[in-house]
Amino acid sequence: MKHTNNTIRNLILAWRNLWRNPGRTAALIAAIAIGLWAGVMTVGLVNGMYEQRIDYVIRSDLGHLQIHHPDFLAERDLELGLPEVGKVKHYLEGADGVEGFSERTYADGMFRSARNSSGVRIHGIVPETETMVTNLGEMVVAGVMPDPAAPVRNPMLLGQVLAEEHGVDLGHRVVLTFEDLSGEILSASFTVTGFYKSRSKDMDKMNLYVLSEDLRRLLGREDLAHEVVVRLEDPVTTNSFTGVMQAQFPDLSVQSWDQLSPEIKMMIDYGGVSLVLIMVIIMLALSFGILNTMLMSLFERKREFGMLISIGMSRSRVFWMMMSESVVLTLVGSAIGMGLAFLAISYYSVHGLSLAAFAEGLAKIGWDSLVFPFVTIGDFATISVIVIGMTLLSSLYPALKAFRIHPLEASKDL
Structure with a gap:
């Protein structure tokens, strides 16, 4: 219980510290939200296109399985x-x-x-x-x-x-x-x-x-x-x-649709890997923003951290203070981004997302220009793991620098 209360206090303190520079914090939260929204929408769009492609292949010709000599x-x-x-x-x-x-x-x-x-x-x-x-x-x-x-x-x-x-x-x-x-x-x-x-x-x-x-x-x-x-x-x-x-x-030869059309199966398998790479690239870009923000915050508060250490605050407490700020920053931006993506996908999964501008090119390869995107629980879990992992990695360097601050040297930085 005591540990839980300390964690809550640390998160509240981290939230307050972030808003000491409201412009920078708001800009980074917006960047995280937009990046995650774009990433989740991309995942949903690709999922919808793959699902419709499979359904089209099955319903237009292949069926679920075929039997031949x-x-x-x-x-x-x-x-x-x-x-x-x-x-x-x-x-x-x-x-x-x-x-x-x-x-x-x-x-x-x-x-x-x-x-x-x-x-x-x-x-x-x-x-x-x-x-x-x-x-x-x-x-x-x-x-x-x-x-x-x-x-x-x-x-x-x-x-x-x-x-x-x-x-x-x-x-x-x-x-x-x-x-x-x-x-x-x-x-x-x-x-x-x-x-x-x-x-x-x-x-x-x-x-x-x-x-x-x-x-x-x-x-x-x-x-x-x-x-x-x-x-x-x-x-x-x-x-x-x-x-x-x-x-x-x-x-006789009895084959399922994915055996009859291995290129579709391969496309889906590689597509899953591609989506993970897309999310990693997006979060990698956002991680540099988080890293830059936390380093700027550390530079501005170096003297403050030195004083806190000199009056008895443990270095591990300073370390977790910096980590908490990164986590709070990412959680808020992620919640906004995923919330917006959820609303958008909920709407377009019913009404469809029109790709009419690319209709002619899509028609040549047998794709529909009206896509119904969707995101699975597994997709959200994968995205969450990527977000948490990249956040912790990007926060580690600033937090370690804060951990190694020498009070005497920090007091000289005015």
């Missing part, structure tokens, strides 16, 4: 379809935690219109199950998705960017040229029934969607499926469910 992704050979697709679908239908799954068939070929031709990847999908695992239906901006009940032959969903480049409109017929399973080159006419627009212009230019049954018929095998994509009810179970599926089907 072991060699399909490496070779993209049309003949490498899933050998047990019926068993896989039957297992998924009865599995707990599965929100939906869909099978896909692929082919690479040429898209030809009256104006131009382009290399494309043809996705054969089952619309009613595809919309359960991806947001393809939400990306349709004109017309409709391919529908088996459509009154046209071979319906197709086309990227809006590709359609504009080729001057194609709804109802137009275009030609797809690709190899079938026997290696023969074939051309087939498709009718454009809809346009989609994603966040990535490259995706819109490269990918088009047709009915899986139409593509299978043209390829020459009615039961061909190259991929089964799975969406789970709880994303946290992705790795465990992937392991269960791999054990159930050891002859």
